[in-house]
Amino acid sequence: KQEVTQIPAALSVPEGENLVLNCSFTDSAIYNLQWFRQDPGKGLTSLLLIQSSQREQTSGRLNASLDKSSGRSTLYIAASQPGDSATYLCAVIGGSEKLVFGKGMKLTVNP
Amino acid sequence: DVKVTQSSRYLVKRTGEKVFLECVQDMDHENMFWYRQDPGLGLRLIYFSYDVKMKEKGDIPEGYSVSREKKERFSLILESASTNQTSMYLCASSFIGREDNEQFFGPGTRLTVL
Numbered sequence: 001k002q003e004v005t006q007i008p009a010a011l012s013v014p015e016g017e018n019l020v021l022n023c024s025f026t027d028s029a030i031y032n033l034q035w036f037r038q039d040p041g042k043g044l045t046s047l048l049l050i051q052s053s054q055r056e057q058t059s060g061r062l063n064a065s066l067d068k069s070s071g072r073s074t075l076y077i078a079a080s081q082p083g084d085s086a087t088y089l090c091a092v093i094g095g096s097e098k099l100v101f102g103k104g105m106k107l108t109v110n111p
Numbered sequence: 112d113v114k115v116t117q118s119s120r121y122l123v124k125r126t127g128e129k130v131f132l133e134c135v136q137d138m139d140h141e142n143m144f145w146y147r148q149d150p151g152l153g154l155r156l157i158y159f160s161y162d163v164k165m166k167e168k169g170d171i172p173e174g175y176s177v178s179r180e181k182k183e184r185f186s187l188i189l190e191s192a193s194t195n196q197t198s199m200y201l202c203a204s205s206f207i208g209r210e211d212n213e214q215f216f217g218p219g220t221r222l223t224v225l
Binding site: 031036043044046053089098101 | 144215
């Protein structure tokens with residue numbers, strides 16, 4: 001059974017730092033991996049999707065990488081801002097069409 | 112822009128009431144999903160549907176049913192609401208069977224059962 005882990009569960013940093021968020025998964029047979037952002041009391045916003053054939057994807061200050069063989073993905077946030085404060089979740093999808101989520105990492109960026 | 116909408120942002124119901132949560136997507140997606148999200152437990156899949164009138168149980172289907180009569184609409188039904196169903200409910204949709212089947216979420220419904 002696929003399991004997705006995000007460590008640490010929470011992170012607090014000063015504004016301007018470059019950040020690396022980690023995600024690991026136990027079964028490397030995935031179609032893709034998706035990173036989401038969730039603000040308090042809101043739904044999930046899709047940030048990046050990396051297909052299994054890809055190594056990384058970029059959107060603005062965000063860069064996500066995927067290493068299927070080692071079961072790892074990282075989300076890199078450049079020059080963090082207070083507006084980046086949110087919970088970040090990663091999720092993987094295999095042949096079942098269903099996403100398996102990590103528990104998320106709560107990020108606080110202090111001005 | 113992909114849009115997934117949910118009928119209510121906040122809902123308060125009494126124990127024993129029948130509750131309907133509706134979700135509509137405008138991207139012609141085949142797959143639609145209902146999740147609930149609770150502190151410490153993360154997101155858990157209740158039901159999903161890959162086609163009209165087709166459904167599949169997720170991890171926690173007990174106490175819930177679903178209906179998908181049209182491709183764009185997926186309803187979650189709480190037959191007899193109980194206090195342990197107080198939660199945030201999230202709907203999502205995606206294309207089927209593609210590597211780029213990004214899942215898009217609605218804004219969520221915060222349900223309180225008294």
